[in-house]
Amino acid sequence: MKWYQQTGLEGDTVISSRVRLARNVAEYPFPCRMTQQQRQEVNEKTRQAIFDANAGQFEYIDMQKLTPARAMSLAERHLISPEFAQERKGRALLLGKDERVSIMLGEEDHIRIQALSAGLALDGTLKTAWQLDDVLDEKLRFAFDERLGYLTQCPTNLGTGLRASLMLFLPAVAQTGAMHNLAAAVAKLGITIRGTYGEGSDAKGTFFQISNQVTLGVTEQEAVKNLMDIAGQIIAQERSLRENLKSRGPQLEDRIFRSYGILRNARLLSADEFMSRISDVRLGVGLGMIPEVQLGDVDALLWEMQPATLMANAGRNLDAAARDTLRAETVRETLK
Amino acid sequence: MCERCGQRQATVHMKESINGELRELHLCAQCAHELGYDTVFGSLNPFAGLGIQDILGSLFSQTAPQHGIGEGKKCSFCGMTFDELARTAKAGCAHCYREFYRELLPSIQRIHGKTQHVGKVPRSAGEAVALRRQIDTLKKELGDAVAAQEYEKAATLRDRIRECEKKVQGE
Numbered sequence: 001m002k003w004y005q006q007t008g009l010e011g012d013t014v015i016s017s018r019v020r021l022a023r024n025v026a027e028y029p030f031p032c033r034m035t036q037q038q039r040q041e042v043n044e045k046t047r048q049a050i051f052d053a054n055a056g057q058f059e060y061i062d063m064q065k066l067t068p069a070r071a072m073s074l075a076e077r078h079l080i081s082p083e084f085a086q087e088r089k090g091r092a093l094l095l096g097k098d099e100r101v102s103i104m105l106g107e108e109d110h111i112r113i114q115a116l117s118a119g120l121a122l123d124g125t126l127k128t129a130w131q132l133d134d135v136l137d138e139k140l141r142f143a144f145d146e147r148l149g150y151l152t153q154c155p156t157n158l159g160t161g162l163r164a165s166l167m168l169f170l171p172a173v174a175q176t177g178a179m180h181n182l183a184a185a186v187a188k189l190g191i192t193i194r195g196t197y198g199e200g201s202d203a204k205g206t207f208f209q210i211s212n213q214v215t216l217g218v219t220e221q222e223a224v225k226n227l228m229d230i231a232g233q234i235i236a237q238e239r240s241l242r243e244n245l246k247s248r249g250p251q252l253e254d255r256i257f258r259s260y261g262i263l264r265n266a267r268l269l270s271a272d273e274f275m276s277r278i279s280d281v282r283l284g285v286g287l288g289m290i291p292e293v294q295l296g297d298v299d300a301l302l303w304e305m306q307p308a309t310l311m312a313n314a315g316r317n318l319d320a321a322a323r324d325t326l327r328a329e330t331v332r333e334t335l336k
Numbered sequence: 337m338c339e340r341c342g343q344r345q346a347t348v349h350m351k352e353s354i355n356g357e358l359r360e361l362h363l364c365a366q367c368a369h370e371l372g373y374d375t376v377f378g379s380l381n382p383f384a385g386l387g388i389q390d391i392l393g394s395l396f397s398q399t400a401p402q403h404g405i406g407e408g409k410k411c412s413f414c415g416m417t418f419d420e421l422a423r424t425a426k427a428g429c430a431h432c433y434r435e436f437y438r439e440l441l442p443s444i445q446r447i448h449g450k451t452q453h454v455g456k457v458p459r460s461a462g463e464a465v466a467l468r469r470q471i472d473t474l475k476k477e478l479g480d481a482v483a484a485q486e487y488e489k490a491a492t493l494r495d496r497i498r499e500c501e502k503k504v505q506g507e
Contacts, residue, residue: 032424033428137458155427156447158448159453214449214450220455
């Protein structure tokens with residue numbers, strides 16, 4: 001079972017929790033000044049360390065050997081960065097079997113450990129990432145300075161090297177146009193919030209990523225707590241706005257059930273239309289209007305109906321029309 | 337306001353050191369371009385794909401104290417010059433942070449607000465660092481205990497601090 005097929009804590013508003021740790025091996029230059037030979041050496045040392053401790057739990061993927069669709073699919077599911085999917089030479093990925101953990105090798109830092117979970121679960125996610133960090137720490141000597149902490153290629157990651165983020169589902173905040181003020185307010189607290197799945201368009205603009213910016217002079221636990229506190233306030237605001245929209249008349253319910261109807265019947269679904277409709281349905285499920293649908297099913301669709309993932313799972317290249325047909329088919333099957 | 341043309345908003349702020357005299361400059365992008373500052377600090381044209389690295393780059397260039405451009409101090413391990421580091425906002429290796437520590441510190445302070453790491457320490461950094469961390473935490477707790485007039489707890493904490501300090505000296 002993949003992590004996103006489960007419904008996590010606060011699932012109505014929090015889709016996923018993610019923790020990333022940036023690490024570098026002391027005796028090598030950072031990726032921007034590495035030779036291909038050095039890249040191979042660091043990749044191999046890391047692979048060895050992980051395989052020794054977690055035999056059978058990880059797959060080692062030479063990024064250059066992946067098809068573009070499979071590489072993009074990993075990025076769509078937030079297992080790697082989009083940049084990592086595009087520039088693949090000398091880069092490798094250690095991917096946990098259940099896709100809860102991934103280790104990017106040769107990205108902006110030598111090693112980027114990442115852990116993912118459904119819903120609001122940053123504490124547990126940090127623990128998972130730290131376990132992998134400890135495994136690597138046993139075998140590798142990390143670049144570290146007593147004053148500046150873990151040394152990273154970009155000075156914005158110095159210190160803990162931790163980026164904790166939550167993917168939030170905020171259709172009501174987005175609809176009322178409160179996001180702009182919210183973003184400005186949290187920026188003052190060292191937190192950024194930005195749209196995922198592209199910004200601008202209404203449909204896509206209901207998913208947001210909120211993450212810590214400051215990594216030096218703040219412990220991992222403090223950073224996580226700070227982020228959770230702020231997320232908690234945003235969640236409360238979103239919920240009260242939802243109730244407010246619901247109480248204003250049948251318009252919200254009508255929109256939700258129209259979208260549900262389309263998803264259950266359409267024969268062609270573009271990625272844009274799918275995102276817009278599934279966002280409505282997810283809101284309906286969160287409000288208890290569609291008890292027969294589980295949030296886990298909705299979220300599995302959310303990840304798996306992305307264009308490259310659709311092709312990667314189908315095992316062949318599909319043009320836009322074929323993708324739209326397959327997407328509509330799968331969605332109908334899931335929501336039937 | 338731009339101090340050269342007095343018409344456009346100043347968006348480029350920098351410090352220039354001429355014969356040891358530090359001078360601040362506030363210019364609009366166009367004047368900065370006409371004066372050739374954008375070639376020194378990398379592209380300042382907001383339409384030339386201004387990304388986070390560019391913004392950071394100009395931040396590092398601006399806050400580097402009295403570091404004459406072209407002076408060409410190089411990292412002894414990877415050969416990265418400070419100018420290159422400032423321009424790209426990327427360090428070449430771990431040693432860059434030691435060798436350019438003083439030059440980088442103001443920018444690091446501006447990014448993070450702080451300059452001293454707290455939090456996880458790798459095994460390889462040695463016991464000493466972990467111990468010193470622990471001492472700091474214990475001292476904080478000691479302060480809290482004293483403030484709360486929990487003197488028994490404070491005494492225990494003081495003993496533990498002494499123990500840790502002995503161990504650090506022993507290393």
